[in-house]
Amino acid sequence: MRIKLLSFLLILSVLLLGCQENKTVTNNSELYDLPTIPLEIAIVGKNPFQQVENINYKPIELTDLLEEKNKTYDALIVTREYFNQAATKAYQDYFSRIEYPVFFIGTEDILPGVFRDSRLTLNDVEFGKSGQYVSGFVRTNDRYQVWGLDLPENPTEKDKKLNIILRISKIVQIFNNGGYR
Numbered sequence: 001m002r003i004k005l006l007s008f009l010l011i012l013s014v015l016l017l018g019c020q021e022n023k024t025v026t027n028n029s030e031l032y033d034l035p036t037i038p039l040e041i042a043i044v045g046k047n048p049f050q051q052v053e054n055i056n057y058k059p060i061e062l063t064d065l066l067e068e069k070n071k072t073y074d075a076l077i078v079t080r081e082y083f084n085q086a087a088t089k090a091y092q093d094y095f096s097r098i099e100y101p102v103f104f105i106g107t108e109d110i111l112p113g114v115f116r117d118s119r120l121t122l123n124d125v126e127f128g129k130s131g132q133y134v135s136g137f138v139r140t141n142d143r144y145q146v147w148g149l150d151l152p153e154n155p156t157e158k159d160k161k162l163n164i165i166l167r168i169s170k171i172v173q174i175f176n177n178g179g180y181r
Contacts, residue, residue, distance in 0.1 A: 032166035035173055045079025048105065049165040062086060065094055072100050075172045080106030084122065092118045101175055103136035103168055134164060145180045147171055
């Protein structure tokens with residue numbers, strides 16, 4: 001009887017292991033939907049993204065943000081070459097009150113709180129390259145909604161130039177439709 005039970009359990013285990021779902025993770029843009037509504041995304045720095053249907057990239061300077069404080073976009077993206085300037089007090093004050101999503105590209109080695117907390121400097125928040133490729137946040141009521149987007153291991157140009165903007169645009173669309181609040 002015991003041998004039959006052990007045999008049954010062994011056969012059942014083999015069958016269950018053999019029937020496990022085989023999941024394949026791919027990095028095709030088909031995994032990420034195109035935006036369904038037109039989005040205006042301001043970019044400080046060189047635009048690293050592909051042109052995407054329903055996304056209008058608007059190149060701006062950081063100084064434009066302070067000069068046109070009432071101007072809003074669906075989202076703002078700041079590239080790494082502007083991090084030193086964006087982490088200064090004037091911009092930290094601006095980002096701490098921003099009412100639309102802002103994303104920072106290339107934040108793998110810093111904590112993104114530096115862009116909204118005037119007590120921090122870039123030197124305070126540097127660490128090894130274990131953070132997210134893209135970090136974003138928006139102030140909603142009395143708190144911050146934050147996002148972190150990683151790249152896959154061994155990222156392709158498509159991951160950096162297309163898939164990441166599609167992921168950002170999905171967040172922006174959800175925010176514009178009242179989500180994350």
